Amino acid sequence: MNLTLHVWRQPGPGAPGRMVRYQAADISPEMSFLEMLDVVNERLMETGEAPIAFDHDCREGICGSCSLMINGVAHGPELGTASCQLHMRSFRDGQEIHVEPWRARAFPVVKDLVVNRSALDRIIAVGGYASAPTGSAPDGNATLIPKDAVETAMDAAQCIGCGACVAACPNGSASLFTAAKITHLGLLPQGQPERGRRARRMVEQMDIEGFGQCSLYGECQEACPKEISIDTITRMNRDYLRALTAPDRAAAAESD
Amino acid sequence: MNRVQGLWDTSVGKKAVMAVTGLIMLAYLITHVLANLTVFQGPAKINAYSAFLHGTGGALWVARLVLIAALVLHVVAAAQFTARRRAARPVAYAAGREPQVSTFASRTIRWGGVLILIFIVYHLLHFTLGTVHPSFVEGDPYHNVAAGFGNPLVVVFYELALAALGLHLYHGIWSSGRSLGVSPPSPHPLKRQLAAVLSVLIWAGFAVIPIAVSAGALR
Amino acid sequence: MELNSKVPGGPIEQKWDKHRFEMKLVNPANKRKYTVIVVGSGLAGGSTAATLSELGYNVKCFCFQDSPRRAHSIAAQGGINAAKNYRNDGDSVYRLFYDTVKGGDFRSREANVYRLAQISVEIIDQCVAQGVPFAREYGGLLANRSFGGAQVSRTFYARGQTGQQLLLGAYQALEKEVARGGVTMYPRTEMLDLVVIDGRARGIVVRDMITGRIESHAADAVVLGTGGYGNVFYLSTNAKGSNATAIWRAHKRGAAFANPCYTQIHPTCIPVSGEYQSKLTLMSESLRNDGRVWVPKREGDNRPPFEIPEAERDYYLERRYPSFGNLAPRDIASRSAKMVCDEGRGVGPGGRGVYLDFADAIHRVGAETIRERYGNLFEMYQRITDENPYEVPMRIYPAVHYTMGGLWVDYNLMSTIPGLHVIGEANFSDHGANRLGASALMQGLADGYFVLPSTVSDYLASVAPASADTSHAEFRRLEAEVAERTRTLLAIGGKRTVDSFHRELGHILWEKCGMARTAAGLEQALAQIPELREEFWRNVNVPGSDAELNQALEKAGRVADFLELGELICRDALDREESCGGHFREEYQTADGEAKRDDEHFAYVAAWEYTGDLRHPRLHKEPLDFEYVHLAQRSYK
Incomplete structure (x- = not known):
């Protein structure tokens, strides 16, 4: 197949960028979207042009590196699929394809299609864990956990941290990302002692990073390659509001 | 961060404020639409209701103050959220962002809200203070309604604003449960039957009156 | 160069405990004076960086990805072994040890493997405490499944994303320590050289991948947890960024490289579809629990699979290895696939593929149960190949997956350069010539959470703190x-x-x-x-x-x-x-x-x-003694 690409090119952080047109000829429908970009890049390099920078690593939909806005849709047209698992058979011969980086103040562009998503790490760092210093754990079967609680926790824990939820949200909100972690840990007995503190701190950090609010458009759920439900956002809101009305001891003991 | 601050200073907290203030106004709208519909039972009923309300004295003002406070908080929060969402994406997508599942109601809720706010001001001048009414009679709401919709432009403006209100409620009722963290988990989280039914009923209850007047059913 | 494995004396089951007692400790008040560099943030690197910081050391952690959560451990699907014997099916620390030595074809160090089996039990506890959502039974207890090369059910799993969940546990612990100030994280930073001063590892030279700046970091000890070198084959199941640069540069600075030829070819990957192919995708080995592997009996038979009658199919693993059947270890399953394809009986484009057929399993337990067990893997297969494995047998072919070789380390996981420690897939230590399924996650976390934090303390106790700075x-x-x-x-x-x-x-x-x-x-x-x-x-x-x-x-x-x-x-x-x-x-x-x-x-x-001359590296031999496991021809018949 032959395609026309319009790709965002930006030489560096803060530098001006623009959409540049490329022809992608002789593309096999069996290729993944990233392999198509590989081919375009190989040809660019053969003609002495700078290849298009884009983040990618595992190419099997689990590392969360790839982050392409394809024709206005985060990770492109296939549901529950990261850009790397999107195949060219999802496109028509002769189609025009627009490719852009995620857009959010909290995700500054590094180069071309590469953005900095460290903000998501910082949201985890302030509370997205169950503290268990190595060596302090009881036997794994000491606490029984109902199967359905683990399954619902796992649905949320699958988040790959790609940031598609932010990219797809009209408000640039990171609520689905944050809520997925709050839900995962909040459903397990191991997550209970820090549950209120976790919700409070992660929600605050989300705002500090400059993400937008959640207006419940539902776009994040649709964009999520792991199809995480906005039910998690309801849980986050509940945990946060409950933490305000009944702060747990850990939160009360804290000096901040 | 203390508790009250936590309600206003984080986006999750402020969304809860929006939800609660929205629900307060929703409760008011339900009584309002039920009262309005008594207009179809003739002047005696609705005028008596009006007299009853004004006879409550202090209670009416308490209700009015609560509603004004709710409206102010709702509008201020909305304005701040609008600023926040703008700041959150300073560079727009060059090729646009294609909405996938968001409803028309959710995407228009901000401008619809502005329209509703303008409408509220006009509506108060129209039927409460009577300043923009052609023949306002204090204490005779039946007459005021029947005479107030003589101008087709007014009817059109009312219908537009009420459509915006219906859409506002369709998204707002559903999302407030989620903002407050009380909606139960659902296998189809975007479904919203309750919000659909309520918003249609409220919208229809309001929208039918100007049309009935125009059609000559009320005079 | 002298290879001293430093394996402690005494009976095998007491070696680690005895060694832990004999190792020197660093006074708690002194720990913060020591800096440890950890390169890599996967299961091994991430878990060790978090643990060292919890102990009180200053840690600098480096990864080339934009976030430590993206390390390739995240892609491990099937599970993690532990000798819990929760199933009462005859498992024990000794059996896991025995299986691993035998599975590695008697080319690993007994003492290391025994320690790995001992620690396996603690890893599960540790991960559960962190909130890793391992699969559970209806009664609330941890679930298990069996895995290639083992006759007991000792594999713990979180759907088909065990590596992801374990890594996120380590990543969250790491981020917690970042916020506390114990770990400084350097993402998008690549190690390009190891600095050795007076015979000891004292720091690294890195490139900031965004600005291109070359800079140095000094430390009292350096730990490499940079993964394997499977990408040397270009096509592998490794992430595109996985590379050998850190261990190779360390090798060129004096670290011995052990058993580089031990590479694992995983039997169940999606076959290559074209020249443009950039990587290969693994289909978890757990599929072999229910899938039956076959090719046509007749050479060049290119009828579609459902037209080939039962009598004309060769279920070659079941035929050749009746007691293990489709669960034969990876090396054997891979080689058998190559053999039948070399005979011209391979299926699919280019004849480099064999069928992995679920028809019998679906008939036996129903499509719903199969969906529950492997739903996400089936979806992934369909996304890549556009074929529905519920209806058409999967086509699979072996692909490079793991490298058992790596930098040589002693029992303390220290390389031949004092102060340079190597953990996880980057070292050579525990899998011998072949790794069993679900053992990579076990080794990465055993090294990272438990072994290295003890042994590195022993090393640090022997050097003065802040012994190097980048002004050298x-x-x-x-x-x-x-x-x-x-x-x-x-x-x-x-x-x-x-x-x-x-x-x-x-x-x-x-x-x-x-x-x-x-x-x-x-x-x-x-x-x-x-x-x-x-x-x-x-x-x-x-x-x-x-x-x-x-x-x-x-x-x-x-x-x-x-x-x-x-x-x-x-x-x-x-x-x-x-x-x-x-x-x-x-x-x-x-x-x-x-x-x-x-x-x-x-x-x-x-x-x-x-x-100094690539054509003439010098070979050193560390003899392997087998005191406990009897050398025998490995048989899975």
């Missing part, structure tokens, strides 16, 4: 060397892209040093690789500058190292004149095509020392 002239010298190398790559201005060299190297290695190796083939590879390397340094085209994010430049540096490592792999494979585990030399096989070990001459670890 050696840092300047190596920074200049790294910068010079970068400039050279950019200045070549040749005609070929980096990927074209990488693909060619991968092709040579896959053909000559893949699932089956011969002396003649290896000799050819040893002639071709230096030529290719020479052409690379003459004719590669690396666009852009060194002062920006330059993905072609990053790749060029890694491929340059692969071009050197590839040669060592072939040399090791040529030198090892026996077949064992993943290393199958066609000259050394039994009458029915099984691997034939030569314990008399090759029961040793081959540790290669860099001599």
Whole structure:
């Protein structure tokens, strides 16, 4: 197949960028979207042009590196699929394809299609864990956990941290990302002692990073390659509001 | 961060404020639409209701103050959220962002809200203070309604604003449960039957009156 | 160079406890005066960085990805072994130890493996406490499944995303320590050299991948948890960024490289579909619990699978290995697939594929149960191939997946350079010549959470804190060397892209040093690789500058190292004149095509020392003694 690409090119952080047109000829429908970009890049390099920078690593939909806005849709047209698992058979011969980086103040562009998503790490760092210093754990079967609680926790824990939820949200909100972690840990007995503190701190950090609010458009759920439900956002809101009305001891003991 | 601050200073907290203030106004709208519909039972009923309300004295003002406070908080929060969402994406997508599942109601809720706010001001001048009414009679709401919709432009403006209100409620009722963290988990989280039914009923209850007047059913 | 394994004396079950008592400790008040560099943030690196910080050390952690959560451990699907014996099916620490030594074809160090089996039990507890959502039974207890190469059910799992959940547990612990100030994280930063001063590892030279700045970091100890080198084959199940640069540069600074030829070819991957193919995708081995592997009996039979009657199908694993059947260990399953394809009985485009058929399992337990067990894997398969495995058998073929070889380490996980420790897949330590399924996650976390934090303390207790800083002239010298190398790559201005060299190297290695190796083939590879390397340094085209994010430049540096490592792999494979585990030399096989070990001459670890001349590395041998597990021909019949 032959395609026309319009790709965002930006030489560096803060530098001006623009959409540049490329022809992608002789593309096999069996290729993944990233392999198509590989081919375009190989040809660019053969003609002495700078290849298009884009983040990618595992190419099997689990590392969360790839982050392409394809024709206005985060990770492109296939549901529950990261850009790397999107195949060219999802496109028509002769189609025009627009490719852009995620857009959010909290995700500054590094180069071309590469953005900095460290903000998501910082949201985890302030509370997205169950503290268990190595060596302090009881036997794994000491606490029984109902199967359905683990399954619902796992649905949320699958988040790959790609940031598609932010990219797809009209408000640039990171609520689905944050809520997925709050839900995962909040459903397990191991997550209970820090549950209120976790919700409070992660929600605050989300705002500090400059993400937008959640207006419940539902776009994040649709964009999520792991199809995480906005039910998690309801849980986050509940945990946060409950933490305000009944702060747990850990939160009360804290000096901040 | 203390508790009250936590309600206003984080986006999750402020969304809860929006939800609660929205629900307060929703409760008011339900009584309002039920009262309005008594207009179809003739002047005696609705005028008596009006007299009853004004006879409550202090209670009416308490209700009015609560509603004004709710409206102010709702509008201020909305304005701040609008600023926040703008700041959150300073560079727009060059090729646009294609909405996938968001409803028309959710995407228009901000401008619809502005329209509703303008409408509220006009509506108060129209039927409460009577300043923009052609023949306002204090204490005779039946007459005021029947005479107030003589101008087709007014009817059109009312219908537009009420459509915006219906859409506002369709998204707002559903999302407030989620903002407050009380909606139960659902296998189809975007479904919203309750919000659909309520918003249609409220919208229809309001929208039918100007049309009935125009059609000559009320005079 | 002297290889001293430092295995403690005493009975095997007491070695680790005794050693832990004998190791020196660092006074809690002094711990914060020590800095430890951890390169890599996967299961091994991430867990050790978090644990060292919890202990009170200053930790600097480096990864080339944009976040530590993206390390390739995240992609491990199937599970993690532990000798919990929760099933009451006869498992024990001793059995896990025995299975691992046997599965590794008797080429691993007994004491290390025993320790791994002991610690396996604690890992599960640790991960559960962190909130890892392992699969549970209805009663709320942890669930298990069986995995290739084992007859007991000892594998713990979180759907098909066990690696992801374990890594996120370690990542969250790491981020917690970042917020606390114990760990400084350096994402998008690549280690390009190891600084050795007075014979000890004292720091690293790195490149900031966004600004291109070359800078140095000093520390009292350096830990490499940088993963395996499977990408030397170009096509592998590794992430595109996985590379050998950190361990290779350390090797060139004096760390011995052990058993480089032990590479694991995983039997169940999605076959290659075209020249443009950039990577291969693994289908979890757990699929072999219910899927039956077969090819047509007749050569060149290209009827669609459902038209081939039962009598004309060859379920070759069940036929050749009746007691293990489809669950035969990876090396055996892979080699068998190659054999039937070489006979012209392979299926799919190019005839490089075999069927993995779920029809019987669906008939037996129902499509719903199969969906519950493997739903996400089936979806992934369908997304890639556009075929529905509920209706059509999957097509699979072996692919490079894991490297058992790596930097040589002693019992303390320290390399031949004092102060340089190597953990996880980057070292050679526990899997011998073949790794069993669900053991990589176990080893990464055993090293990271439990072994290294103890042994590194023992090392640190022997050196004065803050013993190096980057003002030392050696840092300047190596920074200049790294910068010079970068400039050279950019200045070549040749005609070929980096990927074209990488693909060619991968092709040579896959053909000559893949699932089956011969002396003649290896000799050819040893002639071709230096030529290719020479052409690379003459004719590669690396666009852009060194002062920006330059993905072609990053790749060029890694491929340059692969071009050197590839040669060592072939040399090791040529030198090892026996077949064992993943290393199958066609000259050394039994009458029915099984691997034939030569314990008399090759029961040793081959540790290669860099001599300054890539063609003549020096071989050191660490003899392997088997006190507890009897050397026997590995049989899965």
